[in-house]
Amino acid sequence: MTIDRTTLRWNGWGPVKQENPLPSDSPKWDWIQESLGLSRLPSTxxxxxxxxxxxxxxxxxxxxxxxxxxxxxxxxxxxxxxxxxxxxxxxxxxxxxxxxxxxxxxxxxxxxxxxxxxxxxxxxxxxxxxxxxxxxxxxxxxxxxxxxxxxxxxxxxxxxxTTLMTRIIQIDKMSMTARIEAGIYGPQLEEQLQAHGVTLGHYPQSFPLSTLGGWIAARGAGQQSNRYGKAEKWLVSAKLATPRGFWTTEATPASAAGPNLNQLVAGSEGILGVIVEATVKIHELPERKDYRGYLFKNFAAGVDAARRINHAEIPVAMVRLSDAPETYFFQTFSSSSSGGLKSKLQAAYLKMKGFNETPCLMLIGHEGPKETVIWAQEQTEAICKRQGALALGTGPGKRWYHGRFDSPAIRDPMMDRGLGVDTLETSTRWSNIANLHEKVSAAIAGAMAAHMPEQHARGIVMGHVSHSYPDGASLYFTFIFPRQLDREVEQWQAIKRAASDAIIMNGGTISHHHGVGLDHAPWLAEEKGEIGFALLKAAKREMDPKGVMNPGKLLG
The missing domain is CATH 3.30.43.10 (Uridine Diphospho-n-acetylenolpyruvylglucosamine Reductase, domain 2)
Incomplete structure (x- = not known):
């Protein structure tokens, strides 16, 4: 059965009865107000x-x-x-x-x-x-x-x-594939797969409240994509209900019979048809998981370590590097108090070690057979230490893993207090990571500064690398800002436009795993080029002659 929609927030994130991560009496509100330079936080x-x-x-x-x-x-x-x-x-x-x-x-x-x-x-x-x-x-x-x-x-x-369509139709452990109806939610999917000793391993931040079909339609990425792959990597075959009838893509492990049409389905966002079934790659449940933290003196050193880990072909599940603002924000935000002996001793120790200027936290995860995980962890730690990192042990990794799906719930109480919280992401080659990170961060900060409700108000821009490859990595940005309550949409549009223009002008993709939808459609034609965009439009006309399937999305 589908999740009962009345148990979920129709105008926010998560269950209606979920605990408020920022109650009105939380001392964190004073810190947030001060950080944003606001005289007050209104009730909205x-x-x-x-x-x-x-x-x-x-x-x-x-x-x-x-x-x-x-x-x-x-x-x-x-x-x-x-x-x-x-x-x-x-x-x-x-x-x-x-x-x-x-x-x-x-x-x-x-x-x-x-x-x-x-x-x-x-x-x-x-x-x-x-x-x-x-x-x-x-x-x-x-x-x-x-x-x-x-x-x-x-x-x-x-x-x-699609959420009444939740059957796991077949699990083929000899081929390590599973055929599944597309409306199944993440937790239900993993519960049923893991009962058979296997996993898809796809854990996006939206995992508790998103479905298999949605992951494929948006060409999504899970937090452990280094090991398990993005949607286009683990998709074997798809079945779509289209205006022209059922369309099932090829399912062989490899073929030279023309282009692989699964790559047209992954990221199609419903404009060609409704994904009703998918055959996906599965894996044995990992024998061991190891997540731990490392602190780098700056973002560049962390990026170089992530690049070296990928080039060494070490089997990691995740390499996640926060820039200095994100490291500071989440460390301060998650602290139960603003002072105390422990935090003062930590600050003094980090200063002594030279980490007091722009420290950046990296989380590295390993999953798989015990011997492989132990070897891989030793190799990644050696690379990190050669880049000057301070090993923090498993504590930061365990804390992140325990709360890895919780962040979206913070947005609702912030919006109740006149604040805006948004994210966007991109990817680029390693040689361009520093430039793109700098240019997009500056574009977001500049657009926020130009649209503030108070004279001394300011926004916060944070970023991290969360998915990496031999040739490059993703960059994920989070920004928090005071809303202009009389022109909220216009304020957001200005920030979004500035960030998206900076991405395209500086060698990034308009989306690494969120998809295109309506918000990114204005930039897609430039990224794909005239011929590529024409090919996508031709596929749309062929599959959906009347244009009834998800109008306006992807192609605009």
Whole structure:
């Protein structure tokens, strides 16, 4: 069964009853206010759903009746909660609208098919009736990828929610593959796989609230992608429900029969069809896991260590390097107090060792057979120490691993206090990491400074390397800023535009693993080039002649 949507926040992240990580009496608010240079933190609660009037349903009763005939009366929802929940994804940009009660983009109805055949029947009906269809799994997109956008002004929109499609159809331990329905959530997927002694190993930060189909559609990356790969690496084959019928991609381990079309599915974001099944690579459960921390004197030294680890082909699960602002922010934010003997002794020790200026924390994870993990950990530690790192042991790694899915929950209470929190990511070659990190950080900081609500207010820009390869790595940025409450969307657009322009002008990709959706679409054509972009548009026309599949996403 799907997660009961009423147990989840329709206008925020996570369960309705989750513990508030920043209650109103938390001493951290004083530190946040001081860090952002604010005279006060205003109260900016979200508009409650009963106070919001949703648009009138634009799907005729006759078509609704046909949909009920396909999925069943209980699996077609037109109530306000379901429509509000499926209106948008979970980006900061999306939340500005839903928290303000602006739900003009809500779908007219939500269909929950229980099988691939039902999904195909819904897709074909929408094509026949010229109804926009938006595929929806966990709804965790942070780039506008699941927003209920119509084909034209005043057009009808149906959201197809895949989360009743949760079967693991087959586990082939001889070939180490599994065939799985696409609507299964991360925890349910891993629970069932691990009962058979295997794992997919895909753990994005959204893992508790995202689905297999969504990971593939956005070309996502898990936190241990160095070992288990991004979605396009572990995808073996996919089955899509399209306006032209079922499309199943090739499933052989290798082929020279033309281009591999799985690479067209991974990152397709629902514009070609609904991913209903996928065959994926699986792995034996790791015998041992080892996560530990290292402190570098600066970001450049850490980047060089990460590069050397990749070039040495050491089997790591994760290499995550925070820059100095992120290291400082999360160390201070996670501290239970601002002072004390222990913290003073730590500061004195780090100063003595020369780590008092711009220290940067690296977390390295190993997973696999015991002997391999022990050997790999020794090799990575030796490289880190040669680059001047201070070994911190397993404590930082264990703390990160225990709370690795918790960060998104911090955004809601911050938005309740007039603050904005957003993220974006890119990747580039090793020789360009320092330049891209500097230019994007400066672009975000400059755009924030130009759009502040108070004279002395300021924003915080943090970054980290979180996925790495022999030829380069990703850069992930988080930025926190006081909102201009009278022009919140315009403020965000200015920051987003500045950062995205800096990425493209300085040799980065517009997205490493978040996808394109609506937010990154304006920059995609430049990245792909005229011919490449034309090829994508041609594939869209061939698979979806009427343009009903997830309008506006990816191609704009």
């Amino acid at each position: 609660p979200a508009v409650p759903l009963p106070s919001i009037r949703l648009p009138t349903c634009r799907i005729s009763e006759s078509v609704l009746e046909k949909l009920r005939g396909i999925v069943g009366a209980n699996q077609l929802r037109t109530d306000d909660y379901e429509r509000a929940f499926h209106a948008r994804g979970k980006s900061y940009h999306d939340l500005l609208y839903v928290r303000a009660g602006k739900l003009d983009m809500a779908p007219d109805a939500v269909a929950y098919p229980r099988s691939a055949d039902e999904a195909l029947a819904v897709v074909k009906l929408c094509a026949e009736e010229d109804i926009a269809l938006v595929p929806f799994g966990g709804g965790s997109s942070v780039v506008g990828g699941v927003n209920a956008m119509a084909r034209s002004l005043g057009g009808a929109v149906l959201t197809l929610d």
